[in-house]
Amino acid sequence: MNGRPRLVLFDLDGTLIDSEIGITGSMTHALRALDVEPPPREVLRSWIGPPLHASFPQVLGADSERVDLAVQHYHERFDAIGWSEHVVYPGIVELLDELHARGDRLAVVTSKVVTQARRIVAHLPFGHRFDAVFGPTPETRSSTKAMLVAEALRTLDGDPSKTAMIGDRRYDIEGARANAVRAVGVLWGFGSTDELRKAGAHAIVTAPGELLAAL
Structure with missing residues (x-):
């Protein structure tokens, strides 16, 4: 330059x-709200950075409604406490x-x-x-x-x-x-x-x- x-x-x-704790904690919350076992910590860490709509399909598949619901659950926790973690x-x-x-x-x-x-x-x-x-x-x-x-x-x-x-x-x-x-x-x-x-x-x-x- x-x-x-x-x-x-x-x-x-x-x-x-x-922001690992706040983000992965909110991801875990979102998946468990859908009765889906979260992947290991190293996988959740790899999801930090990309958009959520690109990460959740890795465990939820191509079901856009479930992905949207997971994103909604994520934001519920993140907006409450995750943003400060x-x-x-x-x-x-x-x-x-x-x-x-x-x-x-x-x-x-x-x-x-x-x-x-x-x-x-x-x-x-x-x-x-x-x-x-x-x-x-x-x-x-x-x-x-x-x-x-x-x-x-x-x-x-x-x-x-x-x-x-x-x-x-x-x-x-x-x-x-x-x-x-x-x-x-x-x-x-x-x-x-x-x-x-x-x-x-x-x-x-x-x-x-x-x-x-x-x-």
Whole structure:
């Protein structure tokens, strides 16, 4: 990227916050409400990042009504308590302070329903650092990361050549590359080096302190 990015887009789960307990707990609740035994923890972890409508069919099959019901049960628990079950990754506060100090604009781009995401970000100690939060609406099933990154660029008048997308899953990387945005993968979340590399990450970092150099 020529010079520092003027716009830095962050994924939420697995990038800014460790939300495993709240998300997997809500997934477990949803499946048990349908009398379905939840898969092992490592499978549930792999579902963090993709849209719920893409994950639940792995155990519920192609029955769209049951998938919709599972998503409804998920949101019931998540809206009640799951949204608050997270911790901020070490080093994130300092990273955002540095980006803000050097004049970069910051936004969140997540597959989480936007109303939930905005609620979470508003309660984070650094939530005020973000100009906007982008995510699918409660009625939308098909908002891909590529679509959401495009929405962020359009809304914030971002120049793709001076924008970076930071995330822990291939969806973040693919969404960035689809919009000609620099794609930076992080390894403290729920993805892997292999997943991020295959998706085409321009850079992969192991700690927040390495991100400034990767941008």
